[in-house]
Amino acid sequence: MYSEGIREMTDPQLWLAGAEIGCFFALVALSIYLVVVGASFFNFAAGPYAMAAALLTGYAAAHWGVPILAGAVLGIAVAVAISLATEIVVVRPVQRRSGGAELPALVAVTATLFAIQQLAGTVFGRTPVSVRNLLPLPDFRVGSLSVQGSTATIILVTALVLPAVILWLRRTTTGQLLRAVGDNHEAARMIGVNVNRVRLWAFGLSGAIAGLAGIVFAAKSGAYFTSGLSWTLTGFLALVIGGTGTPWAPLIGGLALGWIQVFGSFYFGATGSSIAVFLVALVFFALRPEGLFQRKVRV
């Protein structure tokens, strides 16, 4: 647990706590980012994917004795499956019918979010489920800073996943096509891009990242069938702060939001923290709706 004594902005323990939830927000934001780039669509169901994966991992360990790593693979597979199903069954037909309008897709994904939540609550029960740490890391100390194993796991996973996704975006053909499809899918279709396949990659990868994020973060927070909505909101907000200009933006936005939450609740309490988050969102929407990092459009 945290050391006693006066803790302030200079306390590295608070900065570590902020970095920890910040990394989690960054992973959820990255999951949302991929779908934003590939399908110009904010997938509000990303949080519920993370929640479903975490619940399944914890449930499988508790009820079927599945080891944590195998459970995590199972959880991520389910998150990918739900994410692909969201695209194929819900988003694609609704967008086709509405001609790509925003509101019908938003309503449909809101219904999907609610459905995943209720399905998870029905299958895994409406009580919090605890999840073990994914990596067998012990708690350790760095100087006066005490680091929990689960904290190290979250930061380590983020440090591995984010560069891997950026490499995928920059080095693979599908990754490079992602932006082309998201910007103008008609034009992309015209030049012979298999738009549906690229979008499936975006949704699948998004589901995998969300699932992994949920599993590593649940070791800290536990998983509950309604956790998904607030996870979506924080991931979305991290993306709003960071912008969608660079694939690094989710990390910057996530860390900023993590520190805002930690220091907000430290100085102003839980209510102050949620009000601070709301005000930060308003400020960003009013003054810099494109986020910190905007994509330079070359004409």
Add this chain to the structure above:
Amino acid sequence: MASTSITAARPALRDALVESGICLTVVAVVLLWMGPSLYRQDLVFLAATYALVALGMYLPFVLAGSLSMAYSAYAAIGAYAVAYLSVKQGLSPWWGWPAGMAIAAAVALVLAVATRKLSGFYLAAVTLLFAVAFEHWLGDATTITGGASGISGIPVPSLFGWEPPRYAQVLAAIVFVCVVAVFIDRLRRSAWGLALSAARENGPAVQSAGISPPHLTVVALAAGAAIAATGGALFTVSVQAVTPETFGLDLVFLAIFMPIIGGRGSAWGAPLGALIVVAVSLNMPGYQGSGELLLAGVVLAILLLAPGGVIGWTHSATARLISSRTRDRR
């Protein structure tokens, strides 16, 4: 001259007749379903509360196409206004109704002006964050809201000293919802409502006609918030207590689903959807929570297969039936 006024009066008269016919049918059907069961009386009260919140959302969400999700906060304002004025200030609970409506409209106005540049996902996310922050605040501002335990012992409003029995209260609630539904449906067909829907489809066209679309949306959001506040106020008549959790985020989701289930083509879709939501989620046999799961499935199925909702589906089904009959006759 005289003939034009008569032809103008006749559709108005016919509208009024149709509307009162719908209202009487709704009241009769709901009373029949309720019977003497006390539990179902509670359910009808809950459905009336849901219906008012959904009717409040109908203006900005269905007509103006802007999904604000702060409606749990507006309903809470309505309920807390009644609770605060009657329990903490000793006034008649009736004062809470207009007070709650005014406060909710003012809050919605400020929020709408602050978010007027946003639409779609951005608006939904910011208003959700507001709803979350507001719920936290309700639990914290102990001197006004009673903190986490809320305010209980809210008196039932009386009419000139007469305290209506439970059955009369339920009846009044149904009639009130009907009146609001008629009002909103007339608003939908009015010039203002048409401008609102036109601005959703094509903002620049409406702007070029000299109407400001952002202005329309802000007014719709404020009016909707005031109506949602009456839903919260009505709830305190049924359950004489309110806590920060009474109006949670679940209510917002349900209120989005109600017009979708009932049908978005008419304001009556909202109360119809509310009744279906309550009947499915709370009056279902089976274990806890199965109703909500079924509801989520129903909403997804309607969105994908029958976007017109129950009312739209009934319309198209009858139209198909009639056209096939006329074809048979030929």
